Amino acid sequence: MASTMSYVQLESALKQQGPGSLYLVVGEEDLLRDSALAVIKRAAIGSEGDEFNYELFYGDEAGGADIRNSVAAVPVFAERRLVVVKAAEKLNARESELLLDCVKNPVDSTTLVFVSPKLDGRLKFSQALTRAAIVVDCSPLRETQLPAWVAREAERAGLRLNDAASQVLQESCGSSLYGVRRELEKLASYVSDDRSVTADDVHLLRGMDPGASVFDLTLAIAEGHRGRALSILARNLEAGEAPLRILGSLAWQYRRLWKVKDSLANGCREGEVARSLRMDPWKVRSFLDRFSEPQLQAALRLFLDTDGRLKGGSGSRPRLVLERVLLKLCEDTTNRRAKLAPRPPDSPKRVPARVISNVRTIKSRNRTGH
Numbered sequence: 001m002a003s004t005m006s007y008v009q010l011e012s013a014l015k016q017q018g019p020g021s022l023y024l025v026v027g028e029e030d031l032l033r034d035s036a037l038a039v040i041k042r043a044a045i046g047s048e049g050d051e052f053n054y055e056l057f058y059g060d061e062a063g064g065a066d067i068r069n070s071v072a073a074v075p076v077f078a079e080r081r082l083v084v085v086k087a088a089e090k091l092n093a094r095e096s097e098l099l100l101d102c103v104k105n106p107v108d109s110t111t112l113v114f115v116s117p118k119l120d121g122r123l124k125f126s127q128a129l130t131r132a133a134i135v136v137d138c139s140p141l142r143e144t145q146l147p148a149w150v151a152r153e154a155e156r157a158g159l160r161l162n163d164a165a166s167q168v169l170q171e172s173c174g175s176s177l178y179g180v181r182r183e184l185e186k187l188a189s190y191v192s193d194d195r196s197v198t199a200d201d202v203h204l205l206r207g208m209d210p211g212a213s214v215f216d217l218t219l220a221i222a223e224g225h226r227g228r229a230l231s232i233l234a235r236n237l238e239a240g241e242a243p244l245r246i247l248g249s250l251a252w253q254y255r256r257l258w259k260v261k262d263s264l265a266n267g268c269r270e271g272e273v274a275r276s277l278r279m280d281p282w283k284v285r286s287f288l289d290r291f292s293e294p295q296l297q298a299a300l301r302l303f304l305d306t307d308g309r310l311k312g313g314s315g316s317r318p319r320l321v322l323e324r325v326l327l328k329l330c331e332d333t334t335n336r337r338a339k340l341a342p343r344p345p346d347s348p349k350r351v352p353a354r355v356i357s358n359v360r361t362i363k364s365r366n367r368t369g370h
Helices: 007-017 030-045 064-072 093-097 100-104 124-132 146-156 163-173 177-190 199-206 214-223 226-238 243-265 270-277 281-288 293-312 318-340
Strands: 004-006 022-026 054-058 081-086 110-116 134-137
Touching: 004 007, 007 030, 007 134, 022 030, 022 124, 030 081, 030 110, 030 177, 054 064, 064 081, 064 093, 064 100, 064 110, 093 124, 100 124, 146 163, 146 177, 163 177, 163 199, 177 199, 214 226, 214 243, 214 318, 226 243, 226 318, 243 270, 243 281, 243 293, 243 318, 270 281, 293 318
Parallel strands: 004 134, 022 110, 022 134, 054 081, 081 110
Antiparallel strands: none
16 A cells, blocks of 8 residues: 655665655655655665666656566666656656556566656546555645754754754745755855854855845845845845845745744744744734735735746846835835834814903893983
């Protein structure tokens, strides 16, 4: 019977049981997919690889018959073959149905791995594969999972991160696990073994000045400081940061704010939220109040639209496109702050003073006979 496991569980299972015959590595996080495939490959044909017993196909190029024949081949001077099909979602219905027998009746001496960000669940092949294969879930990490992943990767690189350094890495690289890994590799060649990595080390190697992280950018937006927000953007662009990476980090931070606001509304302690945001507890509520739910929704729609413009090439000047985004966000928070500002107390109504005359008015009575 098929089972579903994470990348971490896959490593443990392979060490205990060895490689199986059929895997589906699926999920939108490309680094986790690549990492899962690497550990399967190492378990199946060794750390050095085996060019005689390894074959790689791509779903948009290979035919089902070619893949099927490769799976059926006998290992050469080895116990096992490894056949990998990347971009499996691009196998059309006709070609994929040729592989149904490989899925329903796996070859014991071959490890067959299908790799895909997402399969079309309507296809007969996809349904059969999901039922029969060991599924390795490579979905993007949740925010609560990211610190543990960073800690594991740091340990593998021989690094000890303090809490501030870990937080800066997560903020500066947004949701890009490959971005975090690249920064850890640079830190491993820079920081000596006898000390922990600090936030200053991360800033230095990224070429980014302290005070120019995505959190600092969000804080400037929350304050409505247009000049500071544009300055942070300029520093990141001048340091070589890609416009799409900056936009992705900002979108990641806004999604994070949304989750934190929801956690706080559901009873999460302000201290826990403060540690997550690296803020003083007494500042948390006033900071989050500057981002209403409709405002966060509008911002995420704005990020999606901007992502399309940057990728589509219609934004011929990416810096100008991003500057307009920041100005819009600052404008929204400024308007929000104005609504939240306490109203001055109403002045007491002035009661018109009664003017009392000191002149006695005497009514004359008509006297007859005079």
